[in-house]
Amino acid sequence: MSDIALIRAAAERLKGHVRRTPLLSSPFLDEIAGRRILVKPECLQHTGSFKYRGGRSAVSALDPETRAKGVIAFSSGNHAQGVALAACQMGAPAVFIMPADAPQLKIANTRALGAEVVLYDRAAGESREELGEALQAERDLTLIRPYDEPQVIAGQGTCGLEIAEQAAELGIHEAEMLVCCGGGGFTSGIALALEADAPGLKVRPVEPEGFDDVTRSLASGRIETNAGVSGNICDAILTPAPGKITFPILKRFCGPGLVVSEDDCLRAMAHAFQRLKLVAEPGGAAALAAALFHGDQLSADTVIVTISGGNVDAPMFQRALQTLGDTS
Template identity: 65%
Template sequence: MTDIAAIRAAAARVSAGGIRRTPLLSAPELDRRAGRRLLVKAESLLVTGSFKARGGWAAVSALAAEGGAAGVLAFSSGNHAQGVARAAAAHRMPAVILMPADVAAVKAEATRALGAEVVLYDRATQDREALGAELAARRGLALVPPYDHPQVIAGQGTVGLEIAAQAAEEGVARADVLVPCGGGGLAAGIALALEAEAPGLRVRTAEPAGFDDAARSLAAGRRLRNERLAGSVCDAILTPQPGALTFPILARLAGPGLAVSDEEALEAVALAFRHLRLVLEPGGAVALAAALFRPEALSGDAVVCVASGGNVDPALFARTIAPA
């Protein structure tokens, strides 16, 4: 199980892997729109463009230290793929990445550029977990799943350590921390870190409407599945259901989940670029969208939003930020 000791150990390895602390940004116009102080944790500025570099490095570096793995396999819509591919290349390990066929081309290209082999599948009709398990067994690869893995959760928890320290520097002791949520690795890791380092900060998951399995599961007290596995512009965070490892952590530590429309996520992308000069993908902007468009669901004078990734398709980004 992941705990604060594992997160602190992962932080040391992640730092040694060239992954640096990301800033906590703000802008007066975003504060005005949110009706409170709004602080954005800019994970899109990390190497590979998302927080997934943390979990990928934490897991692969632990495997390399143990020895015996012929290589690694991951399944991902792109961000976890790049994190694992980068870490595997640095540790001289082969990497095979199972990616949905409808993934943004920029993500597949970036993954191949990091030296990984990309294998495509249909996310609407094929079970990626079953495909990944079969491929890993056939090739003798160690499976590094995108969220349900103790070291991946520990690596993502390093975001929480940074938020705790930065919030204290900003004089914020109590606030909701909104986190984009697919399978829940980032939200669960942050929640564990905040429990130990900043108990006045509470994680709230943010998801696209219609794919809000985390929010519905938290409300029901059990894991629920999404009816669909495709059909949102927030492709980076579309997962079948919360993870078996991540959900118990969120059920214990997280507040009620939030959901936003695709249109609101895209508006948050435009606002992040306009006021913070951040490049975000829609899935990486859902927490910001929740702060801006669901202010009545929040409490307190401040809110922290994790901007989880910036690997957006260039054509979509250009359309999104173009003046109306």
């Protein structure tokens, strides 16, 4: 069961390993938004995204014997990096199943962290699930799911504990808390933590256009799925549907979702560059984009947003910088 006790236990295990990211702000962003914006930059977390929290939480929760056998994940992205670093730090073998056509840099980075990468050929119809299950059985590896996994949600929730503390230090007890949302692990973890420690901070998920499964699911009250699984620059937060574990949490605690365009995200990346000196990836800038450009859907005087990750390549970042001509 995902609950606050699991999050507090994760926070104990992560102490001294996870970075306590600061809470940043800029008067220039406040002016654009017409309200106070506070930014939680998880792009500054180890491996460049909040995913290290969940990875470290999950790997450290395993009993030593199980951990020594190793872990496996299906990911070429931020989840892989987070789990790879955590496994490497704790001496656990780690295997990642990635498409052969994944960016070379991501494959190289994961290997550089000491992990084993097994490639599958999407085009030739190889199934990553079959490949993964075979490996898992053969070596008795533990699968670390990216979001529908209580210890991963607990790890992401540690970010919520920090936000609750940092908001209290600033005397903030009422705010809307916008979270970049894929499968809902980060959003549900933060929601659980805030419900316990800062119930006046109301979580609302933010998603990219065309991938608003959580927003629609919250509206209808049941799990809705997206038509596609790719084709948006917000690659880090494209998921088919909210998770079986995350959705009930989201449903219980979250306000309505917000939806942002690719252009919103690029412009938010440019503002994060100019005003916060931060590198955000497109999906990582979704919540900031909502705060800056969709204020008509917000009601609180103070909005806290996550920048969930900063793993973006130079050409995409340059695309974002080009929007400054329009907005600065």
